[in-house]
Amino acid sequence: GAVVSQHPSWVICKSGTSVKIECRSLDFQATTMFWYRQFPKQSLMLMATSNEGSKATYEQGVEKDKFLINHASLTLSTLTVTSAHPEDSSFYICSAEKNLVSYNEQFFGPGTRLTVL
Amino acid sequence: DAKTTQPNSMESNEEEPVHLPCNHSTISGTDYIHWYRQLPSQGPEYVIHGLTSNVNNRMASLAIAEDRKSSTLILHRATLRDAAVYYCILRDFGANTGNQFYFGTGTSLTVIP
Numbered sequence: 001g002a003v004v005s006q007h008p009s010w011v012i013c014k015s016g017t018s019v020k021i022e023c024r025s026l027d028f029q030a031t032t033m034f035w036y037r038q039f040p041k042q043s044l045m046l047m048a049t050s051n052e053g054s055k056a057t058y059e060q061g062v063e064k065d066k067f068l069i070n071h072a073s074l075t076l077s078t079l080t081v082t083s084a085h086p087e088d089s090s091f092y093i094c095s096a097e098k099n100l101v102s103y104n105e106q107f108f109g110p111g112t113r114l115t116v117l
Numbered sequence: 118d119a120k121t122t123q124p125n126s127m128e129s130n131e132e133e134p135v136h137l138p139c140n141h142s143t144i145s146g147t148d149y150i151h152w153y154r155q156l157p158s159q160g161p162e163y164v165i166h167g168l169t170s171n172v173n174n175r176m177a178s179l180a181i182a183e184d185r186k187s188s189t190l191i192l193h194r195a196t197l198r199d200a201a202v203y204y205c206i207l208r209d210f211g212a213n214t215g216n217q218f219y220f221g222t223g224t225s226l227t228v229i230p
Contacts (some may be wrong), residue, residue: 004160006160028188032216036215036220043204043220043221043222043223044155044161044218044220046206046217046218046219046220047218083226091158093160093161095160095161095218097216103149103166104210104216106163106216106218107163107165108153108160108161108162109160110159110160111158111159111160113158
């Protein structure tokens, strides 16, 4: 199998503070990870593609200076929400890409619920 | 990216088959058809994927139209644990692509005991 974990599973912070969310592939190496955001009753929205050893690629409309992504190793990517505000409250989900024989499959983490007061 | 269209919601009785449709009329030759499902407050879970031929696995079957402009996810016997939002996603494995997933609105499946 392939397991992706996220830490923390939930976090509450004050407005103006920064929050770091970790995404780990536990039993495989992932050169590519993805970060998504999901608001209540809505679908997942891709925020950025994280590549190990290089800068992340952000989707249009996502502020790269606000959502800092670091993919420092083949098993860990981090998303830091800087100067968080209530509108950043959301469910953040990562996925990691596993290279199979003829196909690259994405495995998703359980998500991190961020609440900004 | 090619888009998909799914009904917003469907209902099924427990232990009956469920057919979840997906339209993707602008699909390209290098697009794979993927199905994921998401239970409340969890990350999406892989269900099945295919390119041209019908596919079966332990979770479901995927029926792909001959022109590939539509597909159907089949759950052979719905259980209460199958209640989730089901996403049909196209992913381009052609050259110069990043293998990203762009999720649509999905179908919320309710299973009635």
